[in-house]
Amino acid sequence: MTNKITPDKLRSARWFAPDDLRGFGHRSRAMQMGYAPEEWAGRPVIGILNTWSDINPCHTHFKQRVDDVKRGILMAGGLPIELPAISLAENFIKPTSMLYRNMLAMDAEELIRAHPIDGAVLMGGCDKTTPALLMGATSAGVPAIFVPAGPMLRGNWKGKTLGSGSDAWKYWDERRAGNISTKDWVDVEAGIARSYGTCMTMGTASTMTAIAEAIGMTLPGASSMPAADSGHIRMASASGRRIVEMVWEDLKPARIQTRAAFENAIVVAMAMGCSTNAVIHVIAMARRAGCDIGLKDFDHASRHVPVIANVRPSGDTYLMEDFYYAGGLPALMGRIKRHLKLDAMTVTGRTLGANIEGAEVHNDDVIRTEKTAIYAEGALAVLKGNLAPDGCVIKPSACEPRLLKHTGPALVYDDYPALKAATDRADLDVTADHILVLRNAGPQGGPGMPEWGMLPIPTKLVKAGVRDMIRISDARMSGTSYGACILHVSPEAHIGGPLALVKTGDMITVDVAARSINLDVPEAELARRRAALKPREPKFERGYGWMFNRHVRQAHEGCDFDFLETSFGRTAGEPDIF
Numbered sequence: 001m002t003n004k005i006t007p008d009k010l011r012s013a014r015w016f017a018p019d020d021l022r023g024f025g026h027r028s029r030a031m032q033m034g035y036a037p038e039e040w041a042g043r044p045v046i047g048i049l050n051t052w053s054d055i056n057p058c059h060t061h062f063k064q065r066v067d068d069v070k071r072g073i074l075m076a077g078g079l080p081i082e083l084p085a086i087s088l089a090e091n092f093i094k095p096t097s098m099l100y101r102n103m104l105a106m107d108a109e110e111l112i113r114a115h116p117i118d119g120a121v122l123m124g125g126c127d128k129t130t131p132a133l134l135m136g137a138t139s140a141g142v143p144a145i146f147v148p149a150g151p152m153l154r155g156n157w158k159g160k161t162l163g164s165g166s167d168a169w170k171y172w173d174e175r176r177a178g179n180i181s182t183k184d185w186v187d188v189e190a191g192i193a194r195s196y197g198t199c200m201t202m203g204t205a206s207t208m209t210a211i212a213e214a215i216g217m218t219l220p221g222a223s224s225m226p227a228a229d230s231g232h233i234r235m236a237s238a239s240g241r242r243i244v245e246m247v248w249e250d251l252k253p254a255r256i257q258t259r260a261a262f263e264n265a266i267v268v269a270m271a272m273g274c275s276t277n278a279v280i281h282v283i284a285m286a287r288r289a290g291c292d293i294g295l296k297d298f299d300h301a302s303r304h305v306p307v308i309a310n311v312r313p314s315g316d317t318y319l320m321e322d323f324y325y326a327g328g329l330p331a332l333m334g335r336i337k338r339h340l341k342l343d344a345m346t347v348t349g350r351t352l353g354a355n356i357e358g359a360e361v362h363n364d365d366v367i368r369t370e371k372t373a374i375y376a377e378g379a380l381a382v383l384k385g386n387l388a389p390d391g392c393v394i395k396p397s398a399c400e401p402r403l404l405k406h407t408g409p410a411l412v413y414d415d416y417p418a419l420k421a422a423t424d425r426a427d428l429d430v431t432a433d434h435i436l437v438l439r440n441a442g443p444q445g446g447p448g449m450p451e452w453g454m455l456p457i458p459t460k461l462v463k464a465g466v467r468d469m470i471r472i473s474d475a476r477m478s479g480t481s482y483g484a485c486i487l488h489v490s491p492e493a494h495i496g497g498p499l500a501l502v503k504t505g506d507m508i509t510v511d512v513a514a515r516s517i518n519l520d521v522p523e524a525e526l527a528r529r530r531a532a533l534k535p536r537e538p539k540f541e542r543g544y545g546w547m548f549n550r551h552v553r554q555a556h557e558g559c560d561f562d563f564l565e566t567s568f569g570r571t572a573g574e575p576d577i578f
Contacts, residue, residue, distance in 0.1 A: 004250040007042035011142065014577055015116035016040050022577055026116070035079075044078040044247040046240070047117035049108055049137075051129050053087035058126035058149050058205065060196035061227055068233050069121050069147060072240020078119075078247070080240070083111050090127045090205075098476065099448030099548060101128040101281075102561050105288075108136025114575060117142060119247040121239060125149025125198045125227075127479075130208035131281035134217060138253045138288045139564070139571060143246040145347045146217045147239045148209035150227030151320035152197030162192045164199030165480020166313045169454065177462050197227030200320040202311040203479030204275040211282060213329050214268035215261040216346030217253070220355040224328040226321050242347065249349060257289040260341035264352060266297055267339045270305040270378030271332060273314030275479025276393045276487050279380065280449075284558030290566045295382045295391045295556055299515065302378030305339055307397050308332065308368040313482040314397040315374055318366050326366035330359035335369060383486065385518040386526075387472075387498050387508065390490035390556045396512050399484035400468040404512040406484075407520070408433040408470060412504045414440055416452050423458040430458050435470040435508050439499045440536065442474035442492025443552045443559050447539055453477035453487040470510060472517075474499055474555070486510065486517065488555035494536055495554075501529040 008017065015026045030040065048069055052062035070080040086104045088097040112120050120140070122133040125148045137144040155162025171188050174180045180188075198205035209223040219239055225232050262282060269278045279298055286293035309332055311318050318326075333340060333356045342353030361367045368374060375397040384391050396404055411434045413419035419438050422428055436455045443449050455471040471485045474492040491497035498519065502508070507520040519526070540546040551561040562568060 003248040005248060010044060010247070011118045011574075012040065012045040012116040014574065040079050044118040044244050045116050046073045046078045046080050046119050046121060046243055046247070047112060047115060048080055048082045048121045048123065049085045049111060049133060050082055050123045051085050051087045051126070051133070052123070053089065055092050056087045056089035056126060057091065057193065057196060058089070058198045059087060059123070062123055062149065065233070065236050066123065068236040069123070069240040072237035073244055075237075076241040076244035078244035081115070081117070083115065085111060085133070088126060088128045088132070095446060096448045096450035097128045098450070098559070099446075099545075101132045101559075102548070102552070102564065103544065104129065104132035105135040105564065108133050109139045112137065112140035112142055113572065119143040119243045121243050122146045123149070125205055125209055127204040127208065127277070130205070130212055131285050134212060134285055135288045135560070138257060138285070139566070141252055141254065141571065143243060143250070143252050144217070145219070145239050145243045145246065146212045147236055148212065148218060148223050148225070149205075150197050150225050150229070150232050151200040151206055152193060153195040153226060153228055154200060154319050154321050155192040155194060157188050157191040161319065162188065163201040163312045163319050163480070164192065165203055165478050166201050166482060167192060169481060173457070173462050173467065176459050195228045199480055201313055201480045202273050202275070202309065202320070204277040205479070206320050207269060207272060207275040207278050207479055208281060210272055210329055211265040211269055211278060214265040214333070216256045216344055216352060219348065221328045221330050224320060224324040226324055245349070246347060251347065251349060253289065256345050256347065257291070258344065259291045259293070260344045262286045262289070262291050262293045263297065264340050264344055266301045267305050267336060268329070268333060270301045270380065271307060271336050272309045273307045273311060273375070273379045273397055276380060276395050277476055277479055279393055279488065280476070280555055280559050283556075284560040287558055287560060287565045287567070298380055299382040302380050302382070305336065305378045306370050306373030307375035307379050308335060308370060308373050310366050310368055310374050313480060314379055314395070322363070322366050326363035327359060327361045330356045331361045332367050334359040335361065335367060381512050381515060383510070383512065383515050383517040385516045387502070387517050387519045388489045389498065390554065392486050392489040392517060394484070394486045394512060395482070398482035403468060403470055403484040405510070406470055407507055407509040408435045410435050410437050410502050410504055410506045410508050412437040412439070412502050416441065419455060423456045426460055428458050428460055430461065432461055432466045432469050435472060437499070437502055438471075438473040438475060439493035439502070440474070442489070442494055443554060444549045445492055445494030445536070446475065447545060447549060449474070449476045449555065449559065451476050451478045453485050454481035454483060455485070472499075472508070490554045490556040492554065496530070496533055498526070500533060501526050
């Protein structure tokens, strides 16, 4: 380690070093909490942003794991300060945790900026916490390292392995079809989540922590390590030690989060069989870092990078625990290194190439080669056309091949309650060739783009054996979901996007290979419908929701607030201390 800064240049010294009345107050209050001057003088003060809460099952272990991070910081000569941050419990926050991703990003940025923090450890993992913490830390600009929560252990029911989300949808359909009992359903509830940690399928949580590692913001191998593994404790402590070194080295996110780093993230996401939510989050994260990343970058990668992680839902057998035992993310990156920018810097102070050198694959069925890939192209495809001029996203690796090129009549719903009520009707006029359409579920219409995009297949069809059909919405879907779901249609219906013009019976054509999606209605008719549109009533008239709807970007722009993007204006400097 080569020090680039000296103790007198530590950011925290602005609070503790001055021999004046304000400095007296800071030192006095620190001593009030039991700290001695020897604990802060000349030492990096490390803020630990902990997203633990009593209602966040993904982060249950953070209550103890933070002590492991503190141990590492102390070992390296730093002073750990725990700063509780908003905990976005994916399962419980309604209407969606996405409504509050930007709030956590603001929370993280201001916690770091306003306190005497020289470096930050970001403790997250549950879906939106990873991008939110990284977005905030990027804008704050101090050295930072991310500690992933880690996936939970495999689920189990009657000797069958259960995967988060994916098997919930699967067995719910079986229950609707009358194929399993209520007792079976309750036993699945009890067996599908057996430990603390994030979803153990390749859902949004595992996708985003892998992306955090791919852009260089975690220690090598940290993202796929199971939460309940003792190695996770050691990783947390090692992250604490490393952040102290990063402070002395002045290694900040700006040196790590380059365009090359985000291109690496997209390549890794494609090879992993990533969640569709990766698109929105990576675009937002990149814009915070001042990098121009967009849908075209995802579509380019999707045409060249195959899915080699045989992990559900794109894969058919394995889960994240298996992926870790097979070698984890370093091993996967080793197999696609020809697609990666290996000279990208990471939090280790070394390049990505150096970090993955010598990484081995221990199970060739879990982490495939490019020649034995489970899907020849990447996990996602970006479609455009008159129904989605700014783009939409589908996960072709997780849907039935017959639906990759399809024309069918639309069955349109303006809100989720209407959709849900209709799909349960035995007399619903619907066939497997219909295209279900849900609108007004986008960034403003949802609000917050709820994960409603895996629209339920009508019960009538489920009982007839149908398990997939084309579904289109301006909503998102869980990364653990699957099926021919076309998502993030932009611009959204709520602000007058073309999705607002669709009527039941209209023919829609989808061609994934051609990357197209079109409403087969004459332009003159669409113009008449557009002229007749009436603005929808706002859902918020005050508070955070009011601010959200006025400043949130559209899906293809990452759904950050316009005023938080780097391009909006100069970042605030250091706070005044008088």
